[in-house]
Amino acid sequence: MKSKSTVIFKAKFFMKRVLGALLIVLFFTGFSAEASLQLEKEVFSFQLPNGMTWILLRRPEVPVFSGMIMVKAGGMDEPSDKTGLAHMFEHMAFKGSPDIGAKMDNEVWTVLTRNGAEDLNAFTSKDLTAYHVSLPSTKLPLWLYISSEIV
Numbered sequence: 001m002k003s004k005s006t007v008i009f010k011a012k013f014f015m016k017r018v019l020g021a022l023l024i025v026l027f028f029t030g031f032s033a034e035a036s037l038q039l040e041k042e043v044f045s046f047q048l049p050n051g052m053t054w055i056l057l058r059r060p061e062v063p064v065f066s067g068m069i070m071v072k073a074g075g076m077d078e079p080s081d082k083t084g085l086a087h088m089f090e091h092m093a094f095k096g097s098p099d100i101g102a103k104m105d106n107e108v109w110t111v112l113t114r115n116g117a118e119d120l121n122a123f124t125s126k127d128l129t130a131y132h133v134s135l136p137s138t139k140l141p142l143w144l145y146i147s148s149e150i151v
Contacts, residue, residue, distance in 0.1 A: 075126045
C-alpha cells in the first residue's frame with residue numbers, strides 16, 4: 001500500500017501536469033496571460049479520506065460539465081495467463097448494476113445518453129482504466145451516482 005505522502009505527491013504532480021496542459025491550450029487558442037492566470041485560480045484539488053483525488057475547474061458560465069474518473073488498475077495488474085480482464089471490466093461497467101439495472105445491453109450508456117451525455121467513452125491502458133463524459137451541469141448528481149455504482 002502506498003503511503004499518504006506518495007499519493008499526495010502524485011496527485012500534486014498530476015494536477016501540475018493538467019494545469020500546464022490547460023495553460024498551453026489557452027496559449028495556443030489566443031487567451032491572454034491574464035485570462036490564463038484567472039483560469040489557474042479556478043482550479044481546485046482535494047483528496048477524500050478514501051484516497052480519491054479530485055481536480056476541479058470551475059466555469060460557471062458554461063452549462064455543461066465534463067468528468068473523468070481514473071482507476072489505478074489496468075493491464076499490468078492482470079495475471080500473465082489471463083490478459084484482457086481490465087478491458088473486459090471496463091466494458092462491463094456500462095452494462096449496469098443491481099441498483100441501476102441491467103435490463104438491456106449497455107444500460108449505463110443508455111441512461112446517460114438519454115440524459116444528454118456526449119463524448120461518453122472509456123479506455124484501459126497498462127496502469128489505469130478511465131471513464132469520461134460530458135453532460136448538462138444539471139445532471140452532475142446523476143453522473144456521481146452512476147459513477148459510484150460502476151467504479
